[in-house]
Amino acid sequence: MKESESKVVTPFVSSTESKVKPAKAMQTSEDIHVGPNTQLSGGFSTNGMMIVDGRVDSADIVADRLVVSHIGDLEGKVVVHRAEISGVFSGELLAGDEVIVRPTARISGKVVCQKLVIHRGARIECTFSCVPEPGQESAAAAPDARGDRSFQQRQQFFKTQERRQFFTGVASVFAAIGAVAMLIGLKMVLS
Structure with a gap:
């Protein structure tokens, strides 16, 4: 310019x-x-x-x-x-x-x-x-009125999340085993 x-x-x-x-x-x-x-x-x-x-x-x-x-x-x-x-x-x-x-x-x-x-x-x-x-800082700083119940709910959530991850992993393993078994069966049919 x-x-x-x-x-x-x-x-x-x-x-x-x-x-x-x-x-x-x-x-x-x-x-x-x-x-x-x-x-x-x-x-x-x-x-x-x-x-x-x-x-x-x-x-x-x-x-x-x-x-x-x-x-x-x-x-x-x-x-x-x-x-x-x-x-x-x-x-x-x-x-x-x-x-x-x-x-x-x-x-x-x-x-x-x-x-x-x-x-x-x-x-x-x-x-x-x-x-x-506004309101977030007071909610975070104030003690939970429900006491341990909130902690238990969070703990249960993580247990549920861990279970989901575990079962997802197990399902992945079974899917892999199924795929290998299908390939072996296909190989036997084609030979």
């Missing part, structure tokens, strides 16, 4: 101002799309989706969903419900649900989420914190 082709857009700032200042966050429910060859800076707030195909610097983003495409570059602080990163992300990302890091992603900074999916090939130089869903 040539420097003369680069578009620099700072939303929500009056064109009469001599200096470009960071934009003030504005609440909307529409999707915000930063197209290729576009450079933005500032705050964005939407109940919709933020799609970054260009470059966003010094961002302060609040959205329902964030998508940074493989050609996108985002630097700043982001608070979203769900994020999918395929391009470059640098900064702080707080997701209320899931963060998906695609193979083409390069991320650095800090990520806090409930669920994390990292695809092979992604380059990561950041810290991750996966916090449990």
Whole structure:
């Protein structure tokens, strides 16, 4: 991209101002799309989706969903419900649900989420914190009100699973013996 082709857009700032200042966050429910060859800076707030195909610097983003495409570059602080990163992300990302890091992603900074999916090939130089869903941490930390019954149920499950594996193995052995016997019988018939 040539420097003369680069578009620099700072939303929500009056064109009469001599200096470009960071934009003030504005609440909307529409999707915000930063197209290729576009450079933005500032705050964005939407109940919709933020799609970054260009470059966003010094961002302060609040959205329902964030998508940074493989050609996108985002630097700043982001608070979203769900994020999918395929391009470059640098900064702080707080997701209320899931963060998906695609193979083409390069991320650095800090990520806090409930669920994390990292695809092979992604380059990561950041810290991750996966916090449990509301209610999960209290259920895991609280002693079981049913006492040993829950432990016995888990123990029975594993016994059942072990039995299934055992019988599957036995069935495989019998199938192999049956196949060998059939081959021997076929050989005797054909000779």
